[in-house]
């Protein structure tokens with residue numbers, strides 16, 4: 001009879017596990033052969049990998065789309081006010097017709113237009129006017145802001161007013177477009193002076209010199225008040 005001491009390991013009794021075979025590597029070293037997965041399991045792993053890659057790509061596309069749309073629809077435009085300059089391509093939100101609901105105003109140099117959107121009503125300035133610069137203000141003192149713009153055309157540079165006409169035929173339209181301006185205005189702004197009507201200030205170029213001229217509404221157009229060096 002042979003005495004066998006009791007095993008102190010937790011290895012189950014029975015046939016010992018065969019070690020992974022050792023294979024020779026090209027450089028003479030040896031290593032363990034990697035265990036090959038059965039074909040069906042390899043296929044399942046491949047499917048899961050492809051699904052994960054697809055979901056990751058879809059998530060990236062969704063995030064990109066959400067980011068691109070955020071600037072044009074999901075984010076409300078900041079409220080604009082008299083005296084503000086319209087930045088090309090940036091929507092300004094301001095109430096032009098006095099119904100307490102803001103309209104969307106945009107100066108779009110790419111398509112040469114000033115566009116006012118009031119719900120389903122869309123006004124777009126005529127193609128003959130190419131807006132150079134624009135700002136907001138109640139220069140005619142009727143309590144409603146309008147859009148003042150420098151407009152280039154084939155014959156030269158004009159000043160235009162766009163806004164709500166009021167009355168029974170209330171609509172958005174050109175309120176005024178001047179003839180060709182001399183001296184040529186380079187820029188414009190509105191100076192807010194409550195409680196009186198806002199002043200229109202043009203930066204003009206005359207005889208090679210720049211100057212700023214203030215204009216006040218006279219009921220039909222603008223009258224120059226004074227000219228100063230900018």
Ligand SMILES: [Ca+2]
Pocket residue numbers: 094095096097098099100101102103118
């Ligand atoms: Ca409105």
Ligand SMILES: [Ca+2]
Pocket residue numbers: 137138139140141142143144145146
């Ligand atoms: Ca006005």
